[in-house]
Amino acid sequence: MTLFSGHQGLEHIQLPGAELWYQPDFYSQIQADNHLLALQQLAWQQLSIRLYGKEVLQPRQQVWFGDKPYTYSGLTLTPAPWTALLSQLKRDVELTSGHSFNTVLGNLYRDGSDYMGWHSDDEVELGPDPVIASLSFGETRRFLLRHKTTGEKLELALPHGALLIMGGSTQHYWQHQVAKTQKPCRLRINLTFRDVCMT
Numbered sequence: 001m002t003l004f005s006g007h008q009g010l011e012h013i014q015l016p017g018a019e020l021w022y023q024p025d026f027y028s029q030i031q032a033d034n035h036l037l038a039l040q041q042l043a044w045q046q047l048s049i050r051l052y053g054k055e056v057l058q059p060r061q062q063v064w065f066g067d068k069p070y071t072y073s074g075l076t077l078t079p080a081p082w083t084a085l086l087s088q089l090k091r092d093v094e095l096t097s098g099h100s101f102n103t104v105l106g107n108l109y110r111d112g113s114d115y116m117g118w119h120s121d122d123e124v125e126l127g128p129d130p131v132i133a134s135l136s137f138g139e140t141r142r143f144l145l146r147h148k149t150t151g152e153k154l155e156l157a158l159p160h161g162a163l164l165i166m167g168g169s170t171q172h173y174w175q176h177q178v179a180k181t182q183k184p185c186r187l188r189i190n191l192t193f194r195d196v197c198m199t
């Protein structure tokens with residue numbers, strides 16, 4: 001796939017059944033510092049999901065911006081209107097990826113005990129081969145991908161200012177996670193831009 005290959009600085013990572021594009025320094029240190037500070041001001045909420053009939057608090061905080069409600073892990077998130085900063089970050093990832101996005105899910109990991117378990121972003125509303133653009137700010141956490149049948153793994157560091165684009169059949173064949181860690185760990189904010197079907 002040559003979709004993003006014209007863009008300088010974006011590394012194409014090819015895995016069986018997955019298409020990834022990665023740029024650890026998508027934003028400069030100063031830009032990333034400013035974005036991190038501003039993003040911390042959003043109305044972060046720790047939401048609960050229903051798991052085996054019980055309400056369980058999610059091990060991280062979230063925000064949701066966009067044009068339409070979205071169901072995620074059985075939780076319907078009502079979006080807030082785009083802020084100037086989020087619109088700007090959306091434009092940046094749209095220009096680089098050549099894709100347009102209508103929503104963004106923010107995750108805030110307060111420390112090493114906040115995490116996101118193994119999952120694929122395979123909700124029906126995202127369509128069969130979704131392109132998802134992920135921006136990371138703050139602490140570098142281990143982002144792991146695991147093939148659903150072969151178990152093959154890939155670990156990527158997502159440092160302050162990094163961009164990762166997942167496309168092709170990545171969500172079909174692979175899961176991903178942000179693992180817990182015992183190491184001293186500062187705050188991390190991740191934004192995943194998605195195109196949610198509007199029908």
Ligand SMILES: O=C(O)CCC(=O)C(=O)O
Nearest residue numbers: 105107121143178190192
């Ligand atoms: O925090 C991350 O890097 C991953 C977030 C993620 O997988 C998601 O929002 O679906």
Ligand SMILES: [Fe+2]
Nearest residue numbers: 119120121176
């Ligand atoms: Fe995900």
